[in-house]
Amino acid sequence: MxxxxxxxxxxxxxxxxxxxxxxxxxxxxxxxxxxxxxxxxxxxxxxxxxxxxxxxxxxxxxxxxxxxxxxxxxxxxxxxxxxxxxxxxxxxxxxxxxxxxxxxxxxxxxxxxxxxxxxxxxxxxxxxxxxxxxxxxxxxxxxxxxxxxxxxxxxxxxxxxxxxxxxxxxxxxxxxxxxxxxxxxxxxxxxxxxxxxxxxxxxxxxxxxxxxxxxDVNRTVESDVLLQQDLDEDEVWLTRNAVPQGTKLPASFKTIDDNDTLFSISLTKKAATIVFAVSRNTDLLALAKDCFSLRKKCGRKLKLVIQNVDGVIRHQDECLFLTLGVNLILYSFSEPSRLLSQIQSIQGFQFSRALPHSLDDVLKESENVLSKGYLPITKFSEQVLKHSDSAANLGVSGVFVKLQLLPRIDAIHPLHLFHVKREGDILSYADGYIYLYLHACREHDVENAIKHLFKLQISDFFSSKNIIADHFYIQQACRRIHQRYADSDVPDYTKELQNNVRNILDAKPAGIANLDKEKPEFRELSRPISEQVKVTLKSEVL
Structure with a gap:
């Protein structure tokens, strides 16, 4: 060597x-x-x-x-x-x-x-x-x-x-x-x-x-930079719904009808500020692709801002936007003055992070079929290692929680009480401990996340709780778990939990678009396991 x-x-x-x-x-x-x-x-x-x-x-x-x-x-x-x-x-x-x-x-x-x-x-x-x-x-x-x-x-x-x-x-x-x-x-x-x-x-x-x-960001033609670096520096282009209707904006602010039109106009800019709006109907992946294209074509001086109007931008989406060239993500839609101040605060800034070669490279690095619900302990450790490594590639947080059961409590009972809804949230059990991994979750959000997953009081079932929020230590813990239980006979509750559809591991996406709404299960109103009860109002008895 x-x-x-x-x-x-x-x-x-x-x-x-x-x-x-x-x-x-x-x-x-x-x-x-x-x-x-x-x-x-x-x-x-x-x-x-x-x-x-x-x-x-x-x-x-x-x-x-x-x-x-x-x-x-x-x-x-x-x-x-x-x-x-x-x-x-x-x-x-x-x-x-x-x-x-x-x-x-x-x-x-x-x-x-x-x-x-x-x-x-x-x-x-x-x-x-x-x-x-x-x-x-x-x-x-x-x-x-x-x-x-x-x-x-x-x-x-x-x-x-x-x-x-x-x-x-x-x-x-x-x-x-x-x-x-x-x-x-x-x-x-x-x-x-x-x-x-x-x-x-x-x-x-x-x-x-x-x-x-x-x-490519660093390969901007010098002559073009000299001619255009100051011409559009003060321009701010934003979609019309990025601010409340009727908001008075400075003369340098120009409003555009929608994100697609704004993207087309932005292709000719070099140092302007571009503000895209995100609503519930916005395709976040398509918008991320547009931001990446603008950053690659227009260079480091273009300032890209995402204004969250009424959409839900998750932590993982934020990291994707920032990786693909976005400078700033805003949430204060109800306060236009905040928007103006924050846009002013990034003037003169340049995008300095390393930009991926292509969008496919980013998706390939972060792609991982996120499992959900209960997994046997060895599969759990393997999945958490994959989830953690994938999250680290995009700077996404993850939290590993170790819950110790109180004496004489059978593990199946608290396991039944965990209702996992998010992709990437998985749990398992071994030797008196329930292990939980929360994907795209920060440490200060753990308590709220557990309250959504476990409806009863944690203290009623568990004597202690240990939280690991660093990917390095999460991966270390999973390797120790895998080494310890690789050849051990650990109870597997997969069958007991199979009736709880929220705890079934299914790598295939749900085919909702292909469902036949005319089938009996969607049209039949009878309830064979219920009994009809006649209710009489008190006023009718009198």
């Missing part, structure tokens, strides 16, 4: 030198593992992998590369043991390094150290320096390429601390993913000819291979 195997990436950004240390940070393990697969795709030298969750490397989508290296005798996996007591001493690093030195294959090899950001955050400066010094000595004496892989919820703090200790690293890269776009933020990167600092590159997966992409 001598470089990052990414199509189109310059050598200065991809060289990994012997006797050097690098750190790659990402909020999710899946992003790090994807990059590791590209680092090792053409590797012919020994590789040592140290991780507290070594199974992750072999369960990931790109695990074929690791299995091939293992079969060739080139891969040496090690399971790191970490606890608060052990981590306070240098033995956490010194012990594993001492063991590695017994391998003659360590010379001129590559060493990956996978750590949770909590480990970095929990150490004092002295402890962290002592550990990094040990690893730095290893790279120099054995001429290895050392790569730290750091993930977790405390990534921000870990990144700051590693910045302060940059003398131990030759490169520090922060990785993010939004929809189908992977971004590598090079905080600093030493190469043969100098140092790269403060640069960001965007990548996308094409046929299983990461490749450098050029954002």
């Amino acid at each position: 001598s470089y990052l195997d990414i199509t189109g990436l310059k050598a200065a950004y991809s060289d990994l030198r012997r006797g050097a240390s690098y750190a790659f940070l990402s909020p999710l393990n899946s992003q790090l593992l994807e990059l590791v697969g590209h680092m090792l795709s053409n590797n012919k030298e020994p590789v040592f992998v140290l991780s507290e969750q070594i199974d992750l490397f072999f369960d990931s989508q790109g695990s074929d590369v690791l299995f091939n290296l293992f079969e060739q005798g080139l891969l040496y996996p090690f399971h790191l043991q970490h606890s608060n007591n052990v981590s306070k001493s240098a033995s956490f690093s010194r012990g594993i390094i001492r063991e590695l030195k017994h391998y003659k294959q360590l010379q001129n090899s590559s060493v990956f150290v996978h750590l949770d950001s909590v480990v970095i955050a929990s150490l004092s400066d002295e402890q962290l320096i002592e550990k990094l010094t040990l690893y730095q000595a290893l790279t120099k004496t054995k001429d290895v390429t050392l790569v730290f892989l750091i993930s977790g919820a405390q990534l921000g703090e870990a990144r700051q601390r590693l910045h302060a200790m940059n003398r131990f690293f030759d490169g520090l890269v922060h990785m993010t993913k939004e929809a189908s776009i992977r971004s590598l933020e090079y905080d600093f990167w030493a190469h043969r000819e100098g140092v790269i600092a403060g640069r960001t590159i965007n990548l996308q997966l094409f046929n299983g291979q990461l490749a450098l992409i050029d954002s």
